[in-house]
Amino acid sequence: MFNWIGQTLAVTALNLRTIPQRLGSSGVAIVGIAGVVIVLVSVLSIAAGFTAAMQNSGSPSRAIVMRSGADSEMTSGLSGAEVDVIKQAPGLRRDGQTPVASAELYVIIDIPKISTNTSANVPMRGVQQTAMAVRSEASIVEGRMFEFGTNEIVVGRGASGQFAGLTVGNEFKSGQDTWKVVGIFETDGGVSETEIWCDSRVLQGAYRRGNSYQTVLAQLDSSDSFNTFRDWLTANPQVNVQVRREADYYAQQSRALSGLIQGVGFGIAALMGIGAVFGAILTMYTAVSTRSREIATLRALGFNTTSVVVSVLAESMALAAIGGAIGGVIAYLGFNGYQTSTMNFSTFSQVAFAFQVTPRLLGMGLIYALLMGLIGGLFPALRAARLPIPTALREL
Numbered sequence: 001m002f003n004w005i006g007q008t009l010a011v012t013a014l015n016l017r018t019i020p021q022r023l024g025s026s027g028v029a030i031v032g033i034a035g036v037v038i039v040l041v042s043v044l045s046i047a048a049g050f051t052a053a054m055q056n057s058g059s060p061s062r063a064i065v066m067r068s069g070a071d072s073e074m075t076s077g078l079s080g081a082e083v084d085v086i087k088q089a090p091g092l093r094r095d096g097q098t099p100v101a102s103a104e105l106y107v108i109i110d111i112p113k114i115s116t117n118t119s120a121n122v123p124m125r126g127v128q129q130t131a132m133a134v135r136s137e138a139s140i141v142e143g144r145m146f147e148f149g150t151n152e153i154v155v156g157r158g159a160s161g162q163f164a165g166l167t168v169g170n171e172f173k174s175g176q177d178t179w180k181v182v183g184i185f186e187t188d189g190g191v192s193e194t195e196i197w198c199d200s201r202v203l204q205g206a207y208r209r210g211n212s213y214q215t216v217l218a219q220l221d222s223s224d225s226f227n228t229f230r231d232w233l234t235a236n237p238q239v240n241v242q243v244r245r246e247a248d249y250y251a252q253q254s255r256a257l258s259g260l261i262q263g264v265g266f267g268i269a270a271l272m273g274i275g276a277v278f279g280a281i282l283t284m285y286t287a288v289s290t291r292s293r294e295i296a297t298l299r300a301l302g303f304n305t306t307s308v309v310v311s312v313l314a315e316s317m318a319l320a321a322i323g324g325a326i327g328g329v330i331a332y333l334g335f336n337g338y339q340t341s342t343m344n345f346s347t348f349s350q351v352a353f354a355f356q357v358t359p360r361l362l363g364m365g366l367i368y369a370l371l372m373g374l375i376g377g378l379f380p381a382l383r384a385a386r387l388p389i390p391t392a393l394r395e396l
Helices: 002-017 019-055 080-086 157-162 200-207 225-234 246-290 291-302 305-335 359-385 388-392
Strands: 062-067 103-113 119-127 141-145 150-158 171-174 177-186 196-199 213-219 239-246 339-342 349-354
Touching: 019 150, 019 246, 019 305, 019 339, 019 359, 062 225, 062 246, 080 103, 080 196, 080 305, 103 171, 103 200, 119 157, 150 157, 157 339, 157 349, 171 196, 177 196, 225 239, 239 246, 246 305, 246 339, 246 359
Parallel strands: 119 196, 150 177
Antiparallel strands: 062 213, 062 239, 103 119, 103 213, 141 177, 150 196, 171 177, 339 349
């Protein structure tokens, strides 16, 4: 047993020390595997960033109330009378006699993207004066909060960076109305940072919505108050609503796009991985061919075939690990934190977010690289173990 381990370590060390002598062929395998890891990690970082933006938007101590049967804010609708009933529900936090809840209107407006100058669907949200109290994570980071009763607006930091004209002091026209940007807000990287906020009453008038809303965002007394709040509303014949935790609502919205991106990412990586495996196979076949006499000599001296197989596999996986590490570093430096926006399929509006190259993705990329190295080195390793000793030695 100990003799086998010693032989394996000796042959493996010899293989690894001679890698610089085969730098050209080894480089092919390293570059191929690094390329696959870059693509895999960078594409999956899109899904990670989008999911993080959506999940950071939700709080388990907040509830979103929509019309029963609606699957998003765009398809929901609530009357002013229903909103008044919703604000009477038990479990809802109150500041004195004021319910900490914001009845909100959600519309889509066209604004050009800065990067492409093409039109994009940007969400504009009409909120009530309690909006900032409901969203404790929201804060004005530039300018000031808009004045209710006016055409002033505040925009999320993500929207300001992605769409044209959304900087403090600028004005833009949407429909028959002109809106003035007076502030920029943040919500800890949540999806709200892609939105434009204004007075819900002003937005109702601009879009001729009357006294109607689409959702009510409610701050609960605590996370445990959700069932009390939901059950009272769903049993109340005065309203026809569904109640969901805000965190669950945004998690459900992120699943479709995240699943699509992950499917595309794994599909591309699988196709590229096939090419990288063939590159590794050719590299290791070359290594075995150029060292056939050394391998035959070692076997003639008593080194067993298993040690030879393990040594070739170890070399292949070492090259893969180098390629995986290089690919991970390039993906992190090139993509982590990159700001972009994409379509939210649930609301058909843009969501600004940042790519996130997480430790989990880097680990996944490295594991995939090692898997490619293992497969790429398997057949050359078996060939090395089966080399006829007399034939190889006659080449000396």
